[in-house]
Amino acid sequence: MSWIDWVILIGTLLAIVLYGSWKTRKNNNLEGYLKGNNSENWMTIGLSIMATQASAITFLSTPGQAYESGMGFIQIYFGLPLAMIIISVFFLPIYYKLKVYTAYEYLEGRFDVRVRSFTAFLFLMSRGLAAGITIFAPSIILSTLLGWDLNLTCFVIGGLVIVYTVSGGSRAVSLTQKWQMAVIMAGMFVAFYYVLDSFPEGVGFTEGIDIAGRLGKMEIVDTSIDPTNRYTIWSGLIGGLFLSLSYFGTDQSQVQRYLGGKSLKASRMGLMFNGLMKIPMQFFILLVGVMVFVSFQFNKPPIIFNSSSTTVNTQQNEKLLEIEAEYDQVFQLKEEALTSWNAGESDNFELVQGLQKNQDVLREEYKAVMFDLDDSYNSEDHDYIFLTFVLNFLPKGLIGLLLAMIFSAAMSSTAGELNALASTTTIDFYKKFFSKSDDEKKDLRVSKLLTVGWGLLAIMVALTAGLFDNLIELVNILGSLFYGTILGVFLLAFFFKWVNAKATLFAAISAQLTIFFIHFLYVYKFIDISYLLYTFIGGIMVVVVGIILQVFFKDAPKDNLNTEIID
Amino acid sequence: MKEQQEIIDSEIVEKEKPTNWKAWYWGLAIFLAIQIILFVLISNSYGE
Structure with missing residues (x-):
């Protein structure tokens, strides 16, 4: 890498970190720290939601996915816009009405403290580990291709995130995410231009699409009902809807983004923005991958893209x-x-x-x-394809911009996760069970300490992540193991008002154990099932078992939407 | 103070001229349908 690349990379990252820390330096209360004093406009919320979801691996892996398998991956986003509508209509007004800090607070008002704590605990389990992988996944690719020290790369990403997330809290996360998204999109457009530029004379965008189509990369929609096909229009609409509902509606790292809106309207508009932009954005990222494939029809690609990892x-x-x-x-x-x-x-x-x-x-x-x-050689090398292209075909200076893009994506999603983990631990456990005083300054200090704690834990997970094989898939599986139960609890809360806490808790525990059992059967090859179905099965099971159990537990459910549940 | 005033102002505007959310939701659903139709047409033009 040339010196100009280093200047652009370090300059971009420092500018974003300093901007986030400076703009939020006056945050001195818990509400400001955890909810940004409800001051964000719809554009900031929308970009922040997108930046939290789009991790570095999205920008490294997605073009590689398109290179290998074409554009079909876009189908998993088909359910997302529908989920945005459902969350806007049903979830958001309740969160706003109760002025909650975390999604799980609502569950205590609707059910009881046991359901709230159980659900918050499931969230901490899945998200706590995922934060480490959000740092580890891009670090391993960057260190392999650039020859950087893996541990140092993990420390740099984790350390920078901790600095501004601790100092500025939720507002710093949202504000920096806005600029990180700008860097990310600028990087992708620059990459797209240089991919087309690498084509030989006589081959342009139209010819590129034609070549990609004839080589099977433009089969976007699969209408078959074969359950062994992972990406079809049906799995995208149904599975994608459930996955998006659980992620955007109940995962605190997303809920926290739109709870910081200046009004219900701003938050709704932020969700609408995400619903409108997500598919076109993912389509564009996949298209970059397909165009890289076309470029490598004329410029010889290496036989494998991760040879430096062995x-x-x-x-x-x-x-x-x-x-x-x-x-x-x-x-x-x-x-x-x-x-x-x-x-x-x-x-x-x-x-x-x-x-x-x-x-x-x-x-x-x-x-x-x-x-x-x-x-120990990992034959899945598609994560390395896009960066290989960047390092070989982009001019000096722009390589720095593209690396800044990857770091920005890693930092934006990690910041959202740390912020959410600290909020959930503070509100759902510390303030609920340990701190009965109203000492705002002390609570703020604890919240900042918890952010540091979760940040250090994420770095620790990232540093030890290399000990495991297929870790990224493992974390996806872990997320899917818990998401269904969490979503099921919220579905019962919102749509089945007559189901009470006891039935819900038993349903949630039994669904969680069933999902564990199904996964056990899958691991030991008794059954063959895609882990993408776990969310659907878990969610439906909580609802069905909850309704059946309610018939036996006849005590009246709580109906206290107007109850003040913040201690 | 400035931010709080902005919040109050936006609430007043929303009360006086509420957003037509139904139109937004239908718009988003129709936009999704158009995208899927476009993707199906592209897929069919290159499908086997």
């Missing part, structure tokens, strides 16, 4: 060299066939398709040999 000396292994030589030959033939087809000299695109398949097979063979030589 100690295998690929230049000394005969089998690997043999496969690589064949790969080079196939690439050359394909490039010639494609150039000839694009110039109108040949109409035989089947030849290009056949050679692309050969190339894919050789890549898999190469990975299999690598795995035989080094069993």
